[in-house]
Amino acid sequence: MLTAAQMASFHENGYLVLENVLREDDLQPVVEEYSAVIDERARRLWAEGKVSSLYADEPFERRLARLAVEAPEVASELDIMQVRGAATFRFLLNPKVLDIAESLVGGEIVCNPTQHLRAVLPVQQGARPTPWHQDAGVFWPEADPYFILTIWIPLVDATLENGCLEVLPQSHRLGLRRHQMTPHGLTIPPEEIPPGDPVPLPVRRGSVILFHNYTLHRARPNESDTVRWSFDLRYHDAAVPTGRPFYPSFIVRSRLRPATVQDDYAMWRDRWAFALAATPGVKVYRWS
Ligand SMILES: O=C(O)CCC(=O)C(=O)O
Ligand SMILES: [Fe+2]
Numbered sequence: 001m002l003t004a005a006q007m008a009s010f011h012e013n014g015y016l017v018l019e020n021v022l023r024e025d026d027l028q029p030v031v032e033e034y035s036a037v038i039d040e041r042a043r044r045l046w047a048e049g050k051v052s053s054l055y056a057d058e059p060f061e062r063r064l065a066r067l068a069v070e071a072p073e074v075a076s077e078l079d080i081m082q083v084r085g086a087a088t089f090r091f092l093l094n095p096k097v098l099d100i101a102e103s104l105v106g107g108e109i110v111c112n113p114t115q116h117l118r119a120v121l122p123v124q125q126g127a128r129p130t131p132w133h134q135d136a137g138v139f140w141p142e143a144d145p146y147f148i149l150t151i152w153i154p155l156v157d158a159t160l161e162n163g164c165l166e167v168l169p170q171s172h173r174l175g176l177r178r179h180q181m182t183p184h185g186l187t188i189p190p191e192e193i194p195p196g197d198p199v200p201l202p203v204r205r206g207s208v209i210l211f212h213n214y215t216l217h218r219a220r221p222n223e224s225d226t227v228r229w230s231f232d233l234r235y236h237d238a239a240v241p242t243g244r245p246f247y248p249s250f251i252v253r254s255r256l257r258p259a260t261v262q263d264d265y266a267m268w269r270d271r272w273a274f275a276l277a278a279t280p281g282v283k284v285y286r287w288s
Contacts (some may be wrong), residue, residue: 001103002104012171014211066226089265115233130185137177147236150233157203171194235252
Protein backbone atom coordinates (compact mmCIF):
# COMPACT_ATOMS: atom_id res chain seq x y z
CA MET A 1 0.00 0.00 0.00
CA LEU A 2 1.21 3.51 -0.73
CA THR A 3 1.56 6.14 1.98
CA ALA A 4 -0.45 9.36 1.78
CA ALA A 5 2.75 11.21 0.83
CA GLN A 6 3.48 8.76 -1.98
CA MET A 7 -0.06 9.11 -3.35
CA ALA A 8 0.19 12.90 -3.17
CA SER A 9 3.51 12.78 -5.01
CA PHE A 10 2.01 10.54 -7.72
CA HIS A 11 -0.94 12.89 -8.23
CA GLU A 12 1.31 15.96 -8.21
CA ASN A 13 3.96 14.69 -10.61
CA GLY A 14 2.18 12.03 -12.65
CA TYR A 15 4.74 9.37 -11.72
CA LEU A 16 6.29 7.69 -8.70
CA VAL A 17 9.32 5.47 -8.18
CA LEU A 18 9.02 2.77 -5.51
CA GLU A 19 12.25 1.06 -4.51
CA ASN A 20 12.68 -2.44 -3.08
CA VAL A 21 9.11 -3.51 -3.72
CA LEU A 22 9.77 -6.91 -5.29
CA ARG A 23 12.12 -9.62 -4.10
CA GLU A 24 13.96 -12.36 -5.94
CA ASP A 25 11.11 -14.82 -5.40
CA ASP A 26 8.71 -12.40 -7.10
CA LEU A 27 10.89 -11.95 -10.20
CA GLN A 28 12.83 -15.19 -10.45
CA PRO A 29 9.98 -17.36 -11.84
CA VAL A 30 9.51 -14.92 -14.69
CA VAL A 31 13.23 -14.68 -15.39
CA GLU A 32 13.42 -18.49 -15.42
CA GLU A 33 10.44 -18.71 -17.76
CA TYR A 34 12.02 -16.33 -20.25
CA SER A 35 15.46 -17.93 -19.83
CA ALA A 36 13.90 -21.26 -20.83
CA VAL A 37 12.33 -19.67 -23.93
CA ILE A 38 15.71 -18.21 -24.93
CA ASP A 39 17.44 -21.51 -24.27
CA GLU A 40 14.99 -23.42 -26.44
CA ARG A 41 15.35 -20.89 -29.27
CA ALA A 42 19.15 -21.00 -28.97
CA ARG A 43 19.16 -24.79 -29.32
CA ARG A 44 16.91 -24.66 -32.36
CA LEU A 45 19.01 -21.96 -34.04
CA TRP A 46 22.17 -23.88 -33.25
CA ALA A 47 20.73 -27.05 -34.76
CA GLU A 48 19.83 -25.04 -37.86
CA GLY A 49 23.37 -23.68 -38.06
CA LYS A 50 22.24 -20.09 -37.56
CA VAL A 51 24.31 -19.39 -34.46
CA SER A 52 27.91 -20.42 -33.78
CA SER A 53 27.38 -20.96 -30.04
CA LEU A 54 24.55 -21.51 -27.57
CA TYR A 55 26.03 -18.73 -25.40
CA ALA A 56 24.79 -20.87 -22.53
CA ASP A 57 27.25 -19.34 -20.05
CA GLU A 58 26.06 -15.80 -20.67
CA PRO A 59 23.87 -14.27 -17.96
CA PHE A 60 20.19 -13.48 -18.50
CA GLU A 61 20.92 -9.84 -19.34
CA ARG A 62 23.39 -10.72 -22.11
CA ARG A 63 22.56 -14.07 -23.69
CA LEU A 64 19.76 -12.80 -25.94
CA ALA A 65 21.91 -9.93 -27.22
CA ARG A 66 24.75 -12.30 -28.12
CA LEU A 67 22.39 -14.64 -29.95
CA ALA A 68 20.66 -11.76 -31.74
CA VAL A 69 23.92 -10.58 -33.32
CA GLU A 70 23.92 -13.79 -35.35
CA ALA A 71 20.17 -14.50 -35.53
CA PRO A 72 18.04 -11.37 -34.93
CA GLU A 73 14.82 -13.41 -35.09
CA VAL A 74 15.65 -14.86 -31.65
CA ALA A 75 14.43 -11.61 -30.09
CA SER A 76 11.07 -11.40 -31.86
CA GLU A 77 7.69 -12.54 -30.49
CA LEU A 78 8.75 -12.43 -26.85
CA ASP A 79 5.86 -10.29 -25.68
CA ILE A 80 3.49 -11.40 -22.92
CA MET A 81 0.63 -12.32 -25.25
CA GLN A 82 2.96 -14.17 -27.60
CA VAL A 83 4.82 -16.30 -25.05
CA ARG A 84 1.76 -16.57 -22.74
CA GLY A 85 3.79 -18.14 -19.95
CA ALA A 86 2.35 -19.44 -16.69
CA ALA A 87 4.85 -17.60 -14.47
CA THR A 88 4.10 -14.38 -16.32
CA PHE A 89 0.36 -14.89 -15.82
CA ARG A 90 0.92 -15.42 -12.11
CA PHE A 91 3.02 -12.26 -12.01
CA LEU A 92 0.05 -10.25 -13.36
CA LEU A 93 -1.71 -11.30 -10.13
CA ASN A 94 1.27 -10.63 -7.81
CA PRO A 95 -0.22 -9.38 -4.52
CA LYS A 96 2.49 -6.74 -4.03
CA VAL A 97 1.78 -5.32 -7.47
CA LEU A 98 -1.97 -5.41 -6.81
CA ASP A 99 -1.59 -3.74 -3.40
CA ILE A 100 0.15 -0.83 -5.13
CA ALA A 101 -2.54 -0.72 -7.80
CA GLU A 102 -5.30 -0.81 -5.19
CA SER A 103 -3.93 2.33 -3.54
CA LEU A 104 -4.50 4.26 -6.75
CA VAL A 105 -7.37 2.55 -8.57
CA GLY A 106 -9.39 1.07 -5.68
CA GLY A 107 -10.33 -2.48 -4.78
CA GLU A 108 -12.07 -3.52 -8.02
CA ILE A 109 -9.10 -4.08 -10.29
CA VAL A 110 -8.88 -5.13 -13.91
CA CYS A 111 -5.62 -6.08 -15.62
CA ASN A 112 -5.57 -4.25 -18.95
CA PRO A 113 -4.54 -6.27 -22.04
CA THR A 114 -2.02 -3.55 -22.96
CA GLN A 115 0.75 -5.46 -21.21
CA HIS A 116 4.28 -5.91 -22.45
CA LEU A 117 7.49 -7.74 -21.91
CA ARG A 118 10.30 -5.74 -23.50
CA ALA A 119 13.69 -7.22 -24.25
CA VAL A 120 15.38 -4.06 -25.50
CA LEU A 121 18.54 -4.83 -27.46
CA PRO A 122 21.54 -2.50 -27.68
CA VAL A 123 21.26 0.42 -30.13
CA GLN A 124 24.41 -0.92 -31.82
CA GLN A 125 22.28 -3.90 -32.83
CA GLY A 126 19.72 -1.63 -34.43
CA ALA A 127 17.18 -1.35 -31.59
CA ARG A 128 15.38 1.98 -31.30
CA PRO A 129 14.25 3.35 -27.93
CA THR A 130 10.55 3.88 -27.25
CA PRO A 131 9.88 7.49 -28.34
CA TRP A 132 7.83 10.18 -26.48
CA HIS A 133 4.22 9.15 -26.00
CA GLN A 134 1.37 8.96 -23.53
CA ASP A 135 -0.18 5.59 -22.82
CA ALA A 136 -3.59 7.21 -23.36
CA GLY A 137 -2.44 7.59 -26.96
CA VAL A 138 -2.26 3.83 -27.46
CA PHE A 139 -5.83 3.17 -26.30
CA TRP A 140 -9.07 3.63 -28.19
CA PRO A 141 -10.84 6.91 -27.24
CA GLU A 142 -13.28 4.94 -25.08
CA ALA A 143 -10.65 5.04 -22.30
CA ASP A 144 -9.83 8.77 -22.61
CA PRO A 145 -11.97 10.00 -19.69
CA TYR A 146 -10.51 7.52 -17.21
CA PHE A 147 -7.46 6.83 -15.09
CA ILE A 148 -5.33 3.85 -16.08
CA LEU A 149 -2.24 3.08 -14.01
CA THR A 150 0.94 1.87 -15.70
CA ILE A 151 3.38 -0.15 -13.58
CA TRP A 152 6.83 -0.44 -15.15
CA ILE A 153 8.89 -3.28 -13.73
CA PRO A 154 12.54 -3.86 -14.60
CA LEU A 155 13.73 -7.49 -14.65
CA VAL A 156 17.34 -6.24 -14.64
CA ASP A 157 18.72 -2.98 -13.26
CA ALA A 158 17.56 -0.18 -15.59
CA THR A 159 20.35 2.37 -15.89
CA LEU A 160 21.13 5.59 -17.75
CA GLU A 161 23.32 3.48 -20.01
CA ASN A 162 21.02 0.55 -20.80
CA GLY A 163 17.91 2.58 -21.58
CA CYS A 164 15.94 3.43 -18.46
CA LEU A 165 12.71 5.42 -18.72
CA GLU A 166 12.42 9.21 -18.82
CA VAL A 167 9.29 11.13 -17.83
CA LEU A 168 8.11 14.69 -18.19
CA PRO A 169 6.90 15.60 -14.68
CA GLN A 170 3.37 17.00 -14.36
CA SER A 171 2.66 16.39 -18.02
CA HIS A 172 -0.33 14.25 -16.99
CA ARG A 173 -2.30 17.47 -16.50
CA LEU A 174 -1.99 18.64 -20.08
CA GLY A 175 -4.47 16.34 -21.73
CA LEU A 176 -3.96 14.06 -24.71
CA ARG A 177 -1.39 15.23 -27.25
CA ARG A 178 -1.52 14.36 -30.91
CA HIS A 179 0.38 11.17 -31.76
CA GLN A 180 1.57 9.87 -35.10
CA MET A 181 2.85 6.56 -36.41
CA THR A 182 6.54 6.48 -37.31
CA PRO A 183 8.86 3.61 -38.26
CA HIS A 184 10.05 3.64 -34.64
CA GLY A 185 6.59 3.44 -33.13
CA LEU A 186 3.74 5.67 -32.14
CA THR A 187 5.02 9.05 -30.96
CA ILE A 188 4.15 12.66 -30.17
CA PRO A 189 5.69 14.97 -32.81
CA PRO A 190 8.32 17.42 -31.44
CA GLU A 191 6.08 20.50 -31.80
CA GLU A 192 3.52 18.85 -29.51
CA ILE A 193 5.99 18.15 -26.68
CA PRO A 194 5.41 20.59 -23.82
CA PRO A 195 8.44 22.50 -22.49
CA GLY A 196 10.26 21.13 -19.46
CA ASP A 197 13.18 18.93 -18.58
CA PRO A 198 12.75 15.18 -18.84
CA VAL A 199 13.66 13.29 -15.69
CA PRO A 200 15.54 10.01 -16.20
CA LEU A 201 14.47 7.23 -13.85
CA PRO A 202 17.24 4.68 -13.34
CA VAL A 203 15.90 1.91 -11.09
CA ARG A 204 17.28 -1.27 -9.63
CA ARG A 205 15.69 -4.65 -10.21
CA GLY A 206 13.05 -4.94 -7.46
CA SER A 207 11.89 -1.35 -7.92
CA VAL A 208 8.81 -0.28 -9.87
CA ILE A 209 7.79 2.94 -11.61
CA LEU A 210 4.17 4.07 -11.61
CA PHE A 211 2.74 6.53 -14.06
CA HIS A 212 -0.54 8.02 -15.21
CA ASN A 213 -2.02 7.33 -18.66
CA TYR A 214 -1.47 11.00 -19.62
CA THR A 215 2.16 11.26 -18.42
CA LEU A 216 4.63 11.82 -21.29
CA HIS A 217 7.44 9.28 -21.22
CA ARG A 218 10.04 7.62 -23.40
CA ALA A 219 13.03 5.32 -23.01
CA ARG A 220 16.69 6.29 -23.27
CA PRO A 221 18.74 4.45 -25.91
CA ASN A 222 20.32 1.22 -24.74
CA GLU A 223 24.02 2.07 -25.15
CA SER A 224 25.14 -1.02 -23.25
CA ASP A 225 25.93 -4.46 -24.68
CA THR A 226 23.19 -6.10 -22.62
CA VAL A 227 19.41 -6.45 -22.84
CA ARG A 228 17.13 -4.11 -20.91
CA TRP A 229 14.43 -6.56 -19.84
CA SER A 230 11.24 -5.06 -18.38
CA PHE A 231 7.52 -5.49 -17.98
CA ASP A 232 4.96 -2.74 -18.34
CA LEU A 233 1.52 -3.61 -17.00
CA ARG A 234 -1.67 -1.59 -16.67
CA TYR A 235 -4.44 -1.73 -14.10
CA HIS A 236 -7.66 0.18 -13.61
CA ASP A 237 -11.05 0.14 -11.97
CA ALA A 238 -13.35 -2.58 -13.25
CA ALA A 239 -15.87 -0.02 -14.56
CA VAL A 240 -13.30 1.59 -16.85
CA PRO A 241 -13.16 0.52 -20.52
CA THR A 242 -9.83 -1.04 -21.44
CA GLY A 243 -9.25 0.93 -24.64
CA ARG A 244 -8.60 -2.41 -26.37
CA PRO A 245 -11.93 -4.20 -26.32
CA PHE A 246 -10.71 -6.80 -28.81
CA TYR A 247 -8.07 -8.17 -26.39
CA PRO A 248 -8.61 -10.06 -23.11
CA SER A 249 -8.78 -8.14 -19.85
CA PHE A 250 -9.57 -9.83 -16.58
CA ILE A 251 -10.45 -9.10 -12.98
CA VAL A 252 -7.40 -9.56 -10.75
CA ARG A 253 -8.83 -8.32 -7.44
CA SER A 254 -12.34 -7.59 -6.22
CA ARG A 255 -13.15 -6.55 -2.67
CA LEU A 256 -16.89 -6.50 -3.52
CA ARG A 257 -17.14 -9.70 -5.57
CA PRO A 258 -14.04 -11.83 -4.83
CA ALA A 259 -15.49 -14.77 -6.77
CA THR A 260 -15.12 -12.80 -10.01
CA VAL A 261 -11.31 -12.87 -9.82
CA GLN A 262 -9.97 -14.81 -12.79
CA ASP A 263 -6.87 -16.79 -11.85
CA ASP A 264 -7.16 -19.64 -14.35
CA TYR A 265 -3.95 -19.64 -16.38
CA ALA A 266 -5.17 -21.90 -19.20
CA MET A 267 -8.23 -19.72 -19.74
CA TRP A 268 -6.13 -16.55 -19.97
CA ARG A 269 -3.70 -18.24 -22.38
CA ASP A 270 -6.51 -19.50 -24.59
CA ARG A 271 -8.32 -16.16 -24.58
CA TRP A 272 -5.16 -14.51 -25.91
CA ALA A 273 -4.63 -17.17 -28.55
CA PHE A 274 -8.22 -16.75 -29.69
CA ALA A 275 -8.11 -12.94 -29.70
CA LEU A 276 -4.87 -12.78 -31.69
CA ALA A 277 -6.19 -15.27 -34.24
CA ALA A 278 -9.59 -13.55 -34.47
CA THR A 279 -8.47 -9.94 -34.90
CA PRO A 280 -5.65 -9.71 -37.45
CA GLY A 281 -5.55 -6.23 -38.94
CA VAL A 282 -7.64 -4.70 -36.17
CA LYS A 283 -7.20 -0.91 -35.91
CA VAL A 284 -5.37 -0.73 -32.58
CA TYR A 285 -4.50 2.98 -32.79
CA ARG A 286 -6.74 5.95 -33.52
CA TRP A 287 -3.89 7.78 -35.28
CA SER A 288 -2.87 7.47 -38.89
O1 LIG B 1 9.98 0.27 -21.63
C1 LIG B 1 9.91 1.02 -22.61
O2 LIG B 1 10.81 1.13 -23.44
C2 LIG B 1 8.70 1.85 -22.80
C3 LIG B 1 7.71 1.62 -21.72
C4 LIG B 1 6.43 2.34 -21.90
O3 LIG B 1 6.22 3.11 -22.78
C5 LIG B 1 5.41 2.08 -20.90
O4 LIG B 1 5.69 1.37 -19.93
O5 LIG B 1 4.29 2.58 -21.07
FE1 LIG C 1 4.23 3.91 -22.54
